[in-house]
Amino acid sequence: MGKAFPFSAIVGQDEMKLALLIAAVDPRIGGVMVFGDRGTGKSTAVRALAALLPPMSAALAGFHPEGAVPPPAKATVPVPFVDLPLGATEDRVVGALDLERALGAGVKAFEPGLLARANGGFLYIDEVNLLEDHIVDLLLDVAASGENVVEREGLSVRHPARFVLVGSGNPEEGELRPQLLDRFGLSVEVRTPQDLASRVEILKRCDAFERTPEAFAESWHSSEKKTVKRIARGRAAVSAVAVPDAMLARAAQLCMAVGADGLRGELTLMRASRALAALEGAGSVATEHIARVAPLALRHRLRRGVLDETGSTVRIERALEDLAAA
Amino acid sequence: MIAKPSSLDDALMAARLCAIDSVGLGGIILRGGGDLRDEVVAALHAALPDNAPLRRIPAHVDGDGLVGGLDLTATLALGRPVRQRGVLAAADGGVVVLPMAERMSGATAAQIAAVLDAGAVDGASVRLAVIALDDGVEEEAPPAALVERLAFRIDLSECRLPDAAVPGTLAEQRMAAHPPVSTSGMEDDPAAIDPITILAATALALGVDSARAPVFALRAARAAAALAGRSTIDSDDVLLAVRLVLGPRATRLPPTSEPDRTTAPPPPPPENNESEGEQTGSDLPEDVILAAALATLPRDVLERLALGRGPRGSTRSRGAGERRKSAVRGRPLSARAGVPRGGLRLSLIDTLRAAAPWQALRDRGNGPIRIRRDDLRIRRFEARAETLTIFAVDASGSAAAARLAEAKGAVELLLAQAYVKRAQVALIAFRGTAAEVLLPPTRSLTRARRVLADLPGGGGTPLAAGLDAARALAEAARGRGRTPFLVVLTDGRANIALDGSAVRARAEQEAELAARTIGQARIGAVFIDTAARPRPEGARLALAMGARYLPLPRADAAAMHRAIAAVQAA
Structure with missing residues (x-):
């Protein structure tokens, strides 16, 4: 596979970039759902972020069968990026009996699936809304628990599967069930910029990247490095960021005001605010952090009136204004 | 003679451009057209280097067939893993034809799209040009994931073979004058027209939102310039790219003030040949490009756009779960003889049960259980129809x-x-x-x-x-x-x-x-x-x-x- 497009060179799409950075700082946030049309740079952004992250310890990435020699302590591998194709079968996702070895050599062995390969990195699913429900269920379950348990065909395997789940889809082509949507930590809506200057810039950068990928990557090297540093600093700081009680109360008020179902909204809102604060080098969560991540964390959790045309984002913004005024 | 280029000419042109930059342009979707499509396929194939492979992929192909997998029959016979190459890898450097693309499952399309995106199967580089044949009636269209990744869409359904032409030779005649060329090393001449701005502006005006479309258009323009032996893109190339790539993707009429466009016949295309001399080197006004683009759009597309609807198939929903008998979920049925692939799962116990009676005959020593292809059993499930x-x-x-x-x-x-x-x-x-x-x-x-x-x-x-x-x-x-x-x-x-x-x-x-x-x-x-x-x-x-x-x-x-x-x- 060729070089990835530089993350900083993506024109606009600030909300998506912010959500991905937050997820990279704190993977426990529970993944990002990106709504938008094709060709808006969704997969480019995710791929770029994975390529941007510094190589990780080989022992923490991918799948290591029991009893195999563990990789040397200092060995590093690139952060895994796994693309889950539409129509992937359950076998391919969770892993299955290794048919090759079972039939060829009569050995019962586990053939790791995509979840195992994604361990430690990103699992990207284009068109989540078209994926079969039982696979989505399974993915979200594993993403939440961080462990893949396989009990089938006489196999009994469990292996770590910690990854940032990134889904994308176009709501015009079918809704995602609300109970699944709720399991995604953050959600963003992407749209192609509608001004000429940005569009020209996008085309220019795509073209430049295509013709001379190395030179193009080189010209973005310094801003890429800055992003890497931000993420690294954020990761180191995130657990130390304080969340004042007043901010917790504010998050809870906001969730109640917009009518977000369940506790997951509040938890995610809090975690995302903390990750954002860490990303920006703040020592504690402030109102501004909550206000910036609230649309990302809550937008997909609002109960939608069938006949209500008001967008979720608008409702959240209104609630934020009310809170600020109170 | 100034005639509106026929869609067959467009298709042959697209084939030629794809031959120049197959990786960059992805391929062509041909709608309708019967035998004419074979001409286009032949044209593309002829323009590629000799011995370039040409493969047809049936709409019901399974994952192993596409990207390769275990050859079960050979594995069983030899007692060691034998892998088979998928048809996409086998078509490296050539053309893949997808008949009945409108019936192709979203899963197959997604797999092909992934190969086109990555330019590789299992890490091995694969370069393809895809021709998807769409026989669809009104509401059917090839999967959007595929449509998005192929630069050209051409409707041949209104087109007839010229009487004089003998099938099969048409393509050769048209190809003969065009030796292979490449776009590598081409530079945009800053003094010439600025294709990037023009294409971005046109895409914006036509409501084409995908970032892929103008990139395709730019590559098509570059390939067209290379085909004409020029080292820089000129106005003809841009017009061609707009007509072939952006036009079919248009979702709205540009907000220009020309009233009554749907009832008036489209204006004839500008006479590019004459203007070439003076125009090169100066900026093409946007509205000239737009007018040219609109002039070449098929009438029915214009009418659709005037009604405020997107192009056919662009918003069609393709939900999952179009099958009734499911191989993967639902209520379990009895196992059945069959080879586990393409999502069908091996039923291990039933396979062993089928193989067990024959072990005494097959066994020549204390080796592993001997299982033959006939013994294999697959699981079946029945899902309720949607x-x-x-x-x-x-x-x-x-x-x-x-x-x-x-x-x-x-x-x-x-x-x-x-x-x-x-x-x-x-x-x-x-x-x-x-x-x-x-x-x-x-x-x-x-x-x-x-x-x-x-x-x-x-x-x-x-x-x-x-x-x-x-x-x-x-x-x-x-x-x-x-x-x-x-x-x-x-x-x-x-x-x-x-x-x-x-x-x-x-x-x-x-x-x-x-x-x-x-x-x-x-x-x-x-x-x-x-x-x-x-x-x-x-x-x-x-x-x-x-x-x-x-x-x-x-x-x-x-x-x-x-x-x-x-x-x-x-």
């Missing part, structure tokens, strides 16, 4: 506006449930002189709401046309393994015949015939009589249709929804 509820709504003047609003409400309520229950909903409205599928089968609330909001009312009651359209949709759904259910909302007063004439007697006769055809097709249905004072016509039609008859003169959305749910559950 339902599709089709609403045929009378939007005529006789059905009062308020009633229409209630029908809309009922559709929304059903849809809100549908996406929890994984069912689909479609909406047909009949008014004036014809019926129209306003909402093709979908699960999307967003889309349904938008369509419903715009549902117009008024005019006559072409009941027969409405019922026929509903039946066609129901039968298509059945063909795809869904269970259709029809909800007809009307006052039953047909007054427009199928040919659009306002002869009440004939209209009634035809409506009854249409109703009886639905009855004979055994499509589950409910007939909701919305007339303020129900009359016998409604009941008679319902009887002919084999439908439950529900007179609901004062139905509100919730009551209607309850009634439909009750009938459907029964």
Whole structure:
């Protein structure tokens, strides 16, 4: 596979970039759902972020069968990026009996699936809304628990599967069930910029990247490095960021005001605010952090009136204004 | 002679451009055209280096066949793993033809798309040009994931082979004068026109949002320049790229002030050959490009755009779960002999059971269990078919506006449930002189709401046309393994015949015939009589249709929804 497009060179799409950075700082946030049309740079952004992250310890990435020699302590591998194709079968996702070895050599062995390969990195699913429900269920379950348990065909395997789940889809082509949507930590809506200057810039950068990928990557090297540093600093700081009680109360008020179902909204809102604060080098969560991540964390959790045309984002913004005024 | 280039010429041009930059352009979607498509395939193949592979991929290909996997038969025979190469890898450097692309499953399309994106299968580089053949009727289109990644879409259905040409030689003649060229090393000359700005502006004006489209257009322009032996892109190349790449993707007419575009014939394309001399080196005005782009769009595309609809297939929903017999989920059935691939799973116990009796005969020593291909058993499951509820709504003047609003409400309520229950909903409205599928089968609330909001009312009651359209949709759904259910909302007063004439007697006769055809097709249905004072016509039609008859003169959305749910559950 060729070089990835530089993350900083993506024109606009600030909300998506912010959500991905937050997820990279704190993977426990529970993944990002990106709504938008094709060709808006969704997969480019995710791929770029994975390529941007510094190589990780080989022992923490991918799948290591029991009893195999563990990789040397200092060995590093690139952060895994796994693309889950539409129509992937359950076998391919969770892993299955290794048919090759079972039939060829009569050995019962586990053939790791995509979840195992994604361990430690990103699992990207284009068109989540078209994926079969039982696979989505399974993915979200594993993403939440961080462990893949396989009990089938006489196999009994469990292996770590910690990854940032990134889904994308176009709501015009079918809704995602609300109970699944709720399991995604953050959600963003992407749209192609509608001004000429940005569009020209996008085309220019795509073209430049295509013709001379190395030179193009080189010209973005310094801003890429800055992003890497931000993420690294954020990761180191995130657990130390304080969340004042007043901010917790504010998050809870906001969730109640917009009518977000369940506790997951509040938890995610809090975690995302903390990750954002860490990303920006703040020592504690402030109102501004909550206000910036609230649309990302809550937008997909609002109960939608069938006949209500008001967008979720608008409702959240209104609630934020009310809170600020109170 | 200045003639509008025929779509065959366009297709052959696209083939030539793809041969120059197959990786960058992806390929071509050819719609209709019969034998002419073979010409295009031959043209592309001929323009590639000698011995370039040409592979056809059937629409029902499985994952192993596409990207390779374990060759089970050989593995069993030899007792060691034998891998087979997938057809995509085998076509490296050549052309892949996808017949019946409109029937291709989303999964297959996604796999091909992934290979096109990565340019590799299992880490080995694969360079392909794809030609997707679309035989689809109105509502069918190739999967969007594939459509998005192929630069060209050309409709050959209006095209005829020139009489003089002998099939098979056409392509050769047209190719002969064009030796292979490449775009590598080409530079945009800063003094020449600025193709990037022009293409970005045109894409914006035509409402083409995907970032891929202008990139494709730029590559096409570059390939066209290379083909003409130029080292920089000139205005002709840009015009060609706009016509072939951006035009078919247009979702709206540009906001220029030209009135009445749909009724006036499109202006003839500008005479590029003359202007070439002076134009090169100067900026092409945007509106010239736009006018040229519009001039070359097929008339039906313009009409669609004028009506505010996107190009065919661009918003078509393709939900998952189009199969009834599922290999992966549902209620388990007994195992069956078969080879586990393409999502079918091996049933290990049943396979061993089948192999066990033969071990004494097969065993030559103390080796592992000898299993042959015939022993393999696969699991089968049975999933319940998805339902599709089709609403045929009378939007005529006789059905009062308020009633229409209630029908809309009922559709929304059903849809809100549908996406929890994984069912689909479609909406047909009949008014004036014809019926129209306003909402093709979908699960999307967003889309349904938008369509419903715009549902117009008024005019006559072409009941027969409405019922026929509903039946066609129901039968298509059945063909795809869904269970259709029809909800007809009307006052039953047909007054427009199928040919659009306002002869009440004939209209009634035809409506009854249409109703009886639905009855004979055994499509589950409910007939909701919305007339303020129900009359016998409604009941008679319902009887002919084999439908439950529900007179609901004062139905509100919730009551209607309850009634439909009750009938459907029964």
